[in-house]
Amino acid sequence: MSKTLFDKIWDKHVVQEIENGPQVVYIDRHFIHEVTSPQAFAGLKRRGIGVFRPEQTVATADHNVPTMNQHLPIKDQLSRHQVETLVKNCDEFGVELYGLGHPYQGIVHVIGPELGITQPGMTIVCGDSHTSTHGAFGNIAFGIGTSEVEQVFATQCILQKKPKTMKIQVDGKLKNGVLSKDIVLYIISQITTGGGTGYFIEFCGSAIESLSMEARMTICNMSIEMGARGGMIAPDEITFSYLKDRKFAPKGEEWDKKLAYWKTLKTDPEAKFDKEYHFKAEDIEPMITYGTNPGMGIGITQSIPGGNGEASAGLKKSLEYMDLQGGTQLLGKKIDYVFIGSCTNSRIEDLRLVANLVKGRKKAEHVNAMIIPGSRQVEDQAKAEGIDKILAEAGFELRQPGCSACLGMNEDKVPRGKYCVSTSNRNFEGRQGPGARTMLASPLTAAAAALNGYITDVREMIED
Amino acid sequence: MDKFDTLISTCVPIPFQDIDTDQIIPARFLKATTREGFGENLFCDWRYDDKGNANADFVLNKDTYSGKVLVAGKNFGCGSSREHAAWAIYDYGFKVVVSSFFADIFKNNALNNGLLPVQVSDEFSEKLFDAIDADPNTEVKVDLDTQTVTLVGSDISEEFEINPYKKHCLKNGFDDIDFLLSNLDKVKAYESDSIMK
Ligand code: SF4
Numbered sequence: 001m002s003k004t005l006f007d008k009i010w011d012k013h014v015v016q017e018i019e020n021g022p023q024v025v026y027i028d029r030h031f032i033h034e035v036t037s038p039q040a041f042a043g044l045k046r047r048g049i050g051v052f053r054p055e056q057t058v059a060t061a062d063h064n065v066p067t068m069n070q071h072l073p074i075k076d077q078l079s080r081h082q083v084e085t086l087v088k089n090c091d092e093f094g095v096e097l098y099g100l101g102h103p104y105q106g107i108v109h110v111i112g113p114e115l116g117i118t119q120p121g122m123t124i125v126c127g128d129s130h131t132s133t134h135g136a137f138g139n140i141a142f143g144i145g146t147s148e149v150e151q152v153f154a155t156q157c158i159l160q161k162k163p164k165t166m167k168i169q170v171d172g173k174l175k176n177g178v179l180s181k182d183i184v185l186y187i188i189s190q191i192t193t194g195g196g197t198g199y200f201i202e203f204c205g206s207a208i209e210s211l212s213m214e215a216r217m218t219i220c221n222m223s224i225e226m227g228a229r230g231g232m233i234a235p236d237e238i239t240f241s242y243l244k245d246r247k248f249a250p251k252g253e254e255w256d257k258k259l260a261y262w263k264t265l266k267t268d269p270e271a272k273f274d275k276e277y278h279f280k281a282e283d284i285e286p287m288i289t290y291g292t293n294p295g296m297g298i299g300i301t302q303s304i305p306g307g308n309g310e311a312s313a314g315l316k317k318s319l320e321y322m323d324l325q326g327g328t329q330l331l332g333k334k335i336d337y338v339f340i341g342s343c344t345n346s347r348i349e350d351l352r353l354v355a356n357l358v359k360g361r362k363k364a365e366h367v368n369a370m371i372i373p374g375s376r377q378v379e380d381q382a383k384a385e386g387i388d389k390i391l392a393e394a395g396f397e398l399r400q401p402g403c404s405a406c407l408g409m410n411e412d413k414v415p416r417g418k419y420c421v422s423t424s425n426r427n428f429e430g431r432q433g434p435g436a437r438t439m440l441a442s443p444l445t446a447a448a449a450a451l452n453g454y455i456t457d458v459r460e461m462i463e464d
Numbered sequence: 465m466d467k468f469d470t471l472i473s474t475c476v477p478i479p480f481q482d483i484d485t486d487q488i489i490p491a492r493f494l495k496a497t498t499r500e501g502f503g504e505n506l507f508c509d510w511r512y513d514d515k516g517n518a519n520a521d522f523v524l525n526k527d528t529y530s531g532k533v534l535v536a537g538k539n540f541g542c543g544s545s546r547e548h549a550a551w552a553i554y555d556y557g558f559k560v561v562v563s564s565f566f567a568d569i570f571k572n573n574a575l576n577n578g579l580l581p582v583q584v585s586d587e588f589s590e591k592l593f594d595a596i597d598a599d600p601n602t603e604v605k606v607d608l609d610t611q612t613v614t615l616v617g618s619d620i621s622e623e624f625e626i627n628p629y630k631k632h633c634l635k636n637g638f639d640d641i642d643f644l645l646s647n648l649d650k651v652k653a654y655e656s657d658s659i660m661k
Pocket residue numbers: 062063107108109128130342343344402403406407424425
């Protein structure tokens with residue numbers, strides 16, 4: 001029978017079916033971090049059991065860490081306690097930890113792929129919704145809650161109902177200045193934040209296939225913002241050459257064996273999806289959000305909906321929070337902060353794009369521009385390429401790796417009422433700090449806004 | 465986990481759509497290492513102003529409404545996967561959340577913590593909001609056995625879905641880990657065959 005890629009991988013991982021219930025699904029890799037693991041470790045202690053397969057578990061500290069002076073003790077007492085609890089738990093339960101100061105430390109969804117831990121065909125979970133990022137390598141990766149983290153600790157399995165499958169195909173050639181972030185913001189604006197609920201998405205089509213691994217990760221990262229369980233992209237030569245020789249990628253004969261298997265990981269031509277969408281790359285321009293969920297996005301030259309008094313209650317509430325007017329354009333809107341970072345857009349490719357644009361230019365004086373590398377390895381690479389200097393000359397601050405101002409949890413926050421163009425994935429009320437006003441965009445659009453001090457169509461700043 | 469059987473209670477309405485987990489419990493409260501105490505900060509940014517004073521307009525600060533059933537607009541619990549959202553709602557004292565649509569991860573998290581998500585039709589949701597609006601003492605009855613939710617004293621009633629396995633767990637106060645631990649042999653047998661090892 002013809003099968004989708006999702007079905008192939010899923011079916012291979014079902015250990016047991018519960019009659020009238022969920023399935024027991026085996027998990028190949030489990031990532032953990034300081035915020036959603038302590039209560040799960042505490043649960044193991046209460047039951048008097050250990051981590052069943054510690055060698056398939058990897059930990060890092062990312063959500064709650066400062067992005068300056070990481071060599072000093074964390075100032076906030078609660079944050080410090082949480083990070084120290086992770087260190088203690090990993091030590092006690094035998095879990096590998098790439099903690100603060102470790103050369104592999106970074107945002108959990110950045111380090112898994114760059115270390116080659118994330119591979120095609122796997123099942124991967126983490127107590128974080130953006131685990132969907134790893135799906136860019138052609139695996140099933142999804143976020144779980146803390147009770148489920150405890151399940152995986154205890155048994156390397158999780159109870160899940162099989163989701164439905166959705167295909168999102170994007171064909172054609174992207175216009176200049178349009179990045180994969182724009183593709184995904186565009187898709188969410190079309191199918192809404194609930195459009196993918198209950199589904200697992202496979203992204204395909206010529207526009208997707210032409211993307212680098214970094215760009216593919218940005219798309220899969222935000223599949224959760226459509227409500228989907230996760231998103232995936234079939235592995236191909238781009239995937240394999242990214243993985244080859246990475247630290248934990250298979251080597252030698254093992255590589256050949258795995259590679260042969262990975263090459264079989266494709267949706268059969270006759271396979272049926274429960275739902276399909278088709279989009280054209282040519283229809284997409286640089287995107288930006290105006291509201292308080294990631295589906296409230298528009299092309300940069302378009303007007304905010306809800307002009308002529310036709311705003312729904314939800315839209316009104318959002319626009320009130322954002323202090324924006326329906327029917328107006330965002331182009332030219334003055335902004336205060338620019339945040340380039342998060343597991344959506346903090347990889348070396350993102351930093352290179354930004355450096356290219358800002359080279360020889362200066363940021364607007366009133367803008368506070370933060371660039372947070374996704375990992376220590378990204379930071380080191382940026383320095384090796386001289387990107388740190390280019391950024392510094394343009395007035396951007398390259399800080400140390402972590403989730404930073406993606407979520408208002410650590411020291412980095414956007415103040416109340418300030419506008420921030422952000423490359424992260426969520427613009428919810430208060431996400432970047434109480435009262436902060438977030439506009440999601442690509443790294444190029446964010447960098448352009450930092451240079452001009454207002455929302456800018458980046459296409460005017462680059463050559464065709 | 466606590467057992468759930470039948471509940472009759474008044475309701476607390478929050479008629480907004482797309483309530484995300486950042487609203488339910490903002491990230492800055494996720495620094496704890498235990499499960500308890502999150503109820504205090506449930507809906508914190510709506511409940512309190514920036515000086516920490518109670519916001520008189522917000523429903524949790526009004527005497528008019530109380531009860532163990534939270535009634536919310538469509539697409540409840542979207543956004544971050546933080547289980548803290550379910551803990552906060554439960555810790556505050558709610559046992560049931562009624563909405564015409566739940567985000568996937570939230571639903572799972574709720575069920576894993578004895579909090580029952582009751583998904584109803586848009587029409588039912590609307591009737592329920594109207595009834596609570598007209599009379600804050602309106603009670604609903606949630607019966608897990610028959611999987612029905614009823615507006616007490618009316619014939620407005622609807623069935624809701626719940627996975628039979630989850631229903632069994634909730635009725636008996638078991639959790640998934642108890643079940644999985646009793647099946648470790650099967651997991652080991654699976655592992656010896658897996659290509660991914
Ligand atoms: S960068 Fe943001 S979205 Fe990504 S894992 Fe960290 S907090 Fe979550």
